[in-house]
Amino acid sequence: MDSLNYIATTLTRHQWTLSVAESCTGGTFTSYLTSLPGASIWLKEALVVYSIESKVQRLGIPLQEIVQYGVVSSFICTKMAVNTKIMLDTDFGIGITGNAGPTAYSNTLPGQVYIAFSTPKHNQCEFFHFHGSRLHIQEQASKAALTIFHDWLKQEELAKS
Numbered sequence: 001m002d003s004l005n006y007i008a009t010t011l012t013r014h015q016w017t018l019s020v021a022e023s024c025t026g027g028t029f030t031s032y033l034t035s036l037p038g039a040s041i042w043l044k045e046a047l048v049v050y051s052i053e054s055k056v057q058r059l060g061i062p063l064q065e066i067v068q069y070g071v072v073s074s075f076i077c078t079k080m081a082v083n084t085k086i087m088l089d090t091d092f093g094i095g096i097t098g099n100a101g102p103t104a105y106s107n108t109l110p111g112q113v114y115i116a117f118s119t120p121k122h123n124q125c126e127f128f129h130f131h132g133s134r135l136h137i138q139e140q141a142s143k144a145a146l147t148i149f150h151d152w153l154k155q156e157e158l159a160k161s
Helices: 002-014 028-033 052-059 063-069 074-087 134-160
Strands: 018-022 043-048 092-098 112-118 123-129
Touching: 002 028, 002 134, 018 028, 018 052, 018 074, 028 043, 028 134, 043 052, 052 063, 052 074, 063 074, 074 092, 074 112, 074 123, 092 134, 112 134, 123 134
Parallel strands: 018 043, 018 092
Antiparallel strands: 092 112, 112 123
């Protein structure tokens, strides 16, 4: 994947670090990141915070916020990205939450996924609705996260030059 090579090269060149909190993708996104040698230079830690309890305990997201906004929401996904970045002291944090299916969960249809990025200057969250099997949804969400992060890094590099 060209986007993966670009991410690895850019993070290494700038000595930027990344942390990840993923839920519905179950580690698929991190698997892509660690497929390249040297990922340990820039990937500080990745958490699979699959349960609500894990999001509360590992990321410090208040249970009342999860109840208020929903575990699959832009608000919670952004909190996942922000909190992993802060707690793990990295330059960037990525959060992924959604419903990989096959059934609806917590008023969320299968394939509904949020992907959030937290940077030193801003936070951004995007919504997707993927289709297919559980595995296919996990792969689509992970690839979308790579693409979005790749595009953001390109813009960040252009702004620095």
